[in-house]
Amino acid sequence: xxxxxxxxxxxxxxxxxxxxxxxxxxxxxxxxxxxxxxxxxxxxxxxxxxxxxxxxxxxxxxxxxxxxxxxxxxxxxxxxxxxxxxxxxxxxxxxxxxxxxxxxxxxxxxxxxxxxxxxxxxxxxxxxxxxxxxxxxxxxxxxxxxxxxxxxxxxxxxxxxxxxxxxxxxxxxxxxxxxxxxxxxxxxxxxxxxxxxxxxxxxxxxxxxxxxxxxxxxxxxxxxxxxxxxxxxxxxxxxxxxxxxxxxxxxxxxxxxxxxxxxxxxxxxxxxxxxxxxxxxxxxxxxxxxxxxxxxxxxxxxxxxxxxxxxxxxxxxxxxxxxxxxxxxxxxxxxxxxxxxxxxxxxxxxxxxxxxxxxxxxxxxxxxxxxxxxxxxxxxxxxxxxxxxxxxxxxxxxxxxxxxxxxxxxxxxxxxxxxxxxxxxxxxxxxxxxxxxxxxxxxxxxxxxxxxxxxxxxxxxxxxxxxxxxxxxxxxxxxxxxxxxxxxxxxxxxxxxxxxxxxxxxxxxxxxxxxxxxxxxxxxxxxxxxxxxxxxxxxxxxxxxxxxxxxxxxxxxxxxxxxxxxxxxxxxxxxxxxxxxxxxxxxxxxxxxxxxxxxxxxxxxxxxxxxxxxxxxxxxxxxxxxxxxxxxxxxxxxxxxxxxxxxxxxxxxxxxxxxxxxxxxxxxxxxxxxxxxxxxxxxxxxxxxxxxxxxxxxxxxxxxxxxxxxxxxxxxxxxxxxxxxxxxxxxxxxxxxxxxxxxxxxxxxxxxxxxxxxxxxxxxxxxxxxxxxxxxxxxxxxxxxxxxxxxxxxxxxxxxxxxxxxxxxxxxxxxxxxxxxxxxxxxxxxxxxxxxxxxxxxxxxxxxxxxxxxxxxxxxxxxxxxxxxxxxxxxxxx
RNA sequence: GCCGCCGUGGCGGAACUGGUAGACGCGCACGACUCAAAAUCGUGUGGGAGCAAUUCCAUGUCGGUUCGACCCCGACCGGCGGCACCA
Numbered sequence: 001x002x003x004x005x006x007x008x009x010x011x012x013x014x015x016x017x018x019x020x021x022x023x024x025x026x027x028x029x030x031x032x033x034x035x036x037x038x039x040x041x042x043x044x045x046x047x048x049x050x051x052x053x054x055x056x057x058x059x060x061x062x063x064x065x066x067x068x069x070x071x072x073x074x075x076x077x078x079x080x081x082x083x084x085x086x087x088x089x090x091x092x093x094x095x096x097x098x099x100x101x102x103x104x105x106x107x108x109x110x111x112x113x114x115x116x117x118x119x120x121x122x123x124x125x126x127x128x129x130x131x132x133x134x135x136x137x138x139x140x141x142x143x144x145x146x147x148x149x150x151x152x153x154x155x156x157x158x159x160x161x162x163x164x165x166x167x168x169x170x171x172x173x174x175x176x177x178x179x180x181x182x183x184x185x186x187x188x189x190x191x192x193x194x195x196x197x198x199x200x201x202x203x204x205x206x207x208x209x210x211x212x213x214x215x216x217x218x219x220x221x222x223x224x225x226x227x228x229x230x231x232x233x234x235x236x237x238x239x240x241x242x243x244x245x246x247x248x249x250x251x252x253x254x255x256x257x258x259x260x261x262x263x264x265x266x267x268x269x270x271x272x273x274x275x276x277x278x279x280x281x282x283x284x285x286x287x288x289x290x291x292x293x294x295x296x297x298x299x300x301x302x303x304x305x306x307x308x309x310x311x312x313x314x315x316x317x318x319x320x321x322x323x324x325x326x327x328x329x330x331x332x333x334x335x336x337x338x339x340x341x342x343x344x345x346x347x348x349x350x351x352x353x354x355x356x357x358x359x360x361x362x363x364x365x366x367x368x369x370x371x372x373x374x375x376x377x378x379x380x381x382x383x384x385x386x387x388x389x390x391x392x393x394x395x396x397x398x399x400x401x402x403x404x405x406x407x408x409x410x411x412x413x414x415x416x417x418x419x420x421x422x423x424x425x426x427x428x429x430x431x432x433x434x435x436x437x438x439x440x441x442x443x444x445x446x447x448x449x450x451x452x453x454x455x456x457x458x459x460x461x462x463x464x465x466x467x468x469x470x471x472x473x474x475x476x477x478x479x480x481x482x483x484x485x486x487x488x489x490x491x492x493x494x495x496x497x498x499x500x501x502x503x504x505x506x507x508x509x510x511x512x513x514x515x516x517x518x519x520x521x522x523x524x525x526x527x528x529x530x531x532x533x534x535x536x537x538x539x540x541x542x543x544x545x546x547x548x549x550x551x552x553x554x555x556x557x558x559x560x561x562x563x564x565x566x567x568x569x570x571x572x573x574x575x576x577x578x579x580x581x582x583x584x585x586x587x588x589x590x591x592x593x594x595x596x597x598x599x600x601x602x603x604x605x606x607x608x609x610x611x612x613x614x615x616x617x618x619x620x621x622x623x624x625x626x627x628x629x630x631x632x633x634x635x636x637x638x639x640x641x642x643x644x645x646x647x648x649x650x651x652x653x654x655x656x657x658x659x660x661x662x663x664x665x666x667x668x669x670x671x672x673x674x675x676x677x678x679x680x681x682x683x684x685x686x687x688x689x690x691x692x693x694x695x696x697x698x699x700x701x702x703x704x705x706x707x708x709x710x711x712x713x714x715x716x717x718x719x720x721x722x723x724x725x726x727x728x729x730x731x732x733x734x735x736x737x738x739x740x741x742x743x744x745x746x747x748x749x750x751x752x753x754x755x756x757x758x759x760x761x762x763x764x765x766x767x768x769x770x771x772x773x774x775x776x777x778x779x780x781x782x783x784x785x786x787x788x789x790x791x792x793x794x795x796x797x798x799x800x801x802x803x804x805x806x807x808x809x810x811x812x813x814x815x816x817x818x819x820x821x822x823x824x825x826x827x828x829x830x831x832x833x834x835x836x837x838x839x840x841x842x843x844x845x846x847x848x849x850x851x852x853x854x855x856x857x858x859x860x861x862x863x864x865x866x867x868x869x870x871x872x873x874x875x876x877x878x
Numbered sequence: 879g880c881c882g883c884c885g886u887g888g889c890g891g892a893a894c895u896g897g898u899a900g901a902c903g904c905g906c907a908c909g910a911c912u913c914a915a916a917a918u919c920g921u922g923u924g925g926g927a928g929c930a931a932u933u934c935c936a937u938g939u940c941g942g943u944u945c946g947a948c949c950c951c952g953a954c955c956g957g958c959g960g961c962a963c964c965a
């Protein structure tokens with residue numbers, strides 16, 4: 001009995017695979033062109049398969065068991081695809097810019113470059129010990145100038161196409177990290193990274209116009225195969241809401257004139273955005289955001305002081321991001337003294353200022369319909385403003401006796417949708433409107449407001465219309481324009497830190513912002529001794545006068561370089577392209593011919609077939625990189641509109657105590673220790689078996705031992721037979737089928753289970769070497785070292801990975817005899833072994849004659865007999 | 879508040895498209911081996927009743943559809959994730 005010495009076996013085969021370049025993806029040969037869907041090259045004729053994991057950030061903590069889970073999962077898929085004849089690209093690299101490294105550098109006084117190198121070395125060693133079939137020849141590193149010159153190149157293109165702009169704006173500022181934060185990086189008003197309360201700070205920031213792609217980022221989700229929840233989350237984040245922009249004329253009564261601007265029957269108009277133009281007859285006041293430019297201009301002399309005080313207060317409160325504030329906080333506001341005309345009713349309505357209206361959404365002004373909006377209602381109550389309902393919920397309900405429609409109160413879920421017929425029917429039914437109106441006022445008295453869709457009343461000619469239908473008509477009536485607004489904001493692209501890509505722009509007093517010529521890329525990060533972020537909000541690079549002072553590329557005059565760096569999401573927004581480019585070129589910039597140089601490779605490899613990553617990146621990295629890709633597509637640099645065809649997500653691995661693993665809790669499972677004690681194959685198999693791939697699971701040490709046991713049981717397998725029993729043949733074919741299907745649909749846990757069932761079978765019944773070999777090939781994608789070793793023990797001299805994925809024969813799986821349960825009134829009372837092809841008549845006879853069934857059938861009448869072919873018999877008696 | 883997901887043994891979980899609920903693994907119990915323990919192997923293992931054949935109950939709760947429901951529909955309870963003064 002040999003001992004299962006995983007260390008020896010794993011080291012041996014890892015060396016062997018590396019030496020033979022087993023996992024190198026093959027690029028199409030030069031001159032290869034796509035002809036239809038085929039390539040005219042032998043090399044590239046194999047269908048390609050590009051699978052991708054999110055490249056790791058090489059932190060000082062080393063590899064986490066969570067990394068192992070997703071790397072192994074895609075490794076299983078990559079290996080299976082190779083066995084099936086695909087030309088597989090499964091690359092890895094390093095997303096190495098970022099704060100943890102910079103902070104560590106500051107703390108230790110060492111250079112981030114050195115620390116990064118060191119961390120990568122550790123990560124690499126750890127990953128290599130797992131037997132993941134990465135193509136290391138395409139390794140990339142975002143901090144390599146040869147890499148980030150392309151990141152800079154893409155930025156320049158964005159700038160040249162008007163999608164990068166500089167803007168002075170209040171940004172979310174983390175006082176702890178001393179860095180500006182994107183909206184996406186503020187969680188609960190706190191810095192996502194360090195948890196410090198975010199502040200607002202006015203800074204000049206580079207912005208990327210991701211909002212220009214908002215619609216396409218939503219629409220094109222239909223063309224990709226992402227997990228449904230990922231799509232939904234992205235759609236919600238982009239937050240498109242359709243509505244109308246409507247202008248309200250300002251009309252101050254003569255007595256209330258703003259002396260400075262002399263506004264009377266003014267030409268000034270206030271534009272509001274609303275998703276409910278249908279409720280405009282109920283708009284009883286307007287609200288402007290405190291930052292709205294018209295506030296100063298329309299405020300009457302009498303209200304000046306009060307408004308100014310309020311504005312100052314609101315700005316101070318701006319220190320805490322407004323969105324983070326408690327929902328239930330009472331609304332405050334102040335009257336401007338000015339009035340506007342409701343374009344629907346022609347009535348004068350007061351204009352207020354309140355900070356519940358945000359400047360950077362919509363137009364920064366709203367029409368308030370207190371009867372149909374919670375916030376407006378709270379505000380109106382507080383300041384005693386008019387509340388006028390104009391619609392109420394309506395559910396079709398026909399009272400036969402009175403011939404009246406009724407009103408039904410229920411949740412929105414039970415509400416019916418309206419048909420065209422309904423519209424007509426309702427308009428003429430005036431009694432109904434009276435009922436609705438009465439009910440609406442009654443509800444309001446009781447403090448209940450209705451904000452859904454319903455039937456309009458008191459809305460002029462639109463009374464009686466269903467609100468959804470009235471939207472467009474009323475918008476036209478008040479000369480509004482249909483438009484959409486987005487929750488998504490432009491991407492704040494500046495960071496005031498050292499350890500990031502320099503933004504390749506020069507500021508010239510004459511020419512304003514001038515891009516660096518592409519030939520001058522990369523603009524390398526200057527070597528500095530001090531990286532400490534400053535308190536002024538300026539990047540540490542600003543202190544290097546020698547680097548900052550430069551010539552304007554346009555006019556040759558004195559210029560200053562941009563000293564902000566890019567966020568760490570920059571390098572990761574296009575890295576899947578870098579892996580492809582690494583195949584032939586070494587990222588050489590030749591007159592910026594990004595697309596020409598790479599078009600053939602891109603055509604062959606794109607899109608990424610399968611992309612795995614964490615749910616936490618759904619609204620960050622995943623959205624950002626889709627945006628960049630679409631931009632690159634628009635300028636003709638890449639051939640596809642989407643970068644990733646399919647996106648899946650792994651669940652988290654918690655510590656055995658059900659808590660998140662963390663150093664401070666001391667509950668971290670180190671993959672190295674598992675590899676050391678049980679082996680990489682056991683770790684891999686265990687992580688695949690631990691539970692459904694997309695689900696959060698807790699680590700269980702006993703589970704690891706169970707998997708080890710599974711391998712040990714077949715390590716010295718010797719129960720050979722001359723000929724497989726029929727049962728074994730069936731088991732084998734079934735296993736091949738199930739494991740294959742389970743891998744394809746990423747149900748790794750049941751795949752491992754199926755292999756265990758098969759092993760239980762052959763340990764009991766024995767099997768032929770041929771059968772065992774087929775099993776080993778299947779096992780090899782999960783436990784590559786173990787399978788390769790056993791393969792060679794069975795006198796094979798070629799690698800197991802030169803084999804083909806085994807095929808199965810459905811005919812062999814089909815049993816002739818099947819066990820059919822006999823149900824009587826839904827309960828299983830007997831089971832019969834019958835020929836699969838038995839006719840209904842035959843089985844009926846058998847079932848009714850069965851001893852056990854007879855017991856229940858005696859004296860009863862047979863009401864129904866159902867035979868589901870090959871499945872079961874169901875007998876209904878009275 | 880809005881959007882989405884999930885509730886199955888002692889535990890992780892399985893169950894194809896509505897067709898024998900609890901696969902596989904862990905744990906536990908008993909047995910074999912051993913001086914003994916560990917490891918290994920064997921047997922059992924949802925709950926209740928019964929010596930047993932057997933039988934009743936059981937997939938968060940209540941109800942519905944169906945010959946048949948973990949699966950479909952409705953209401954509720956509990957948990958998780960995302961968004962949140964977005965007009």
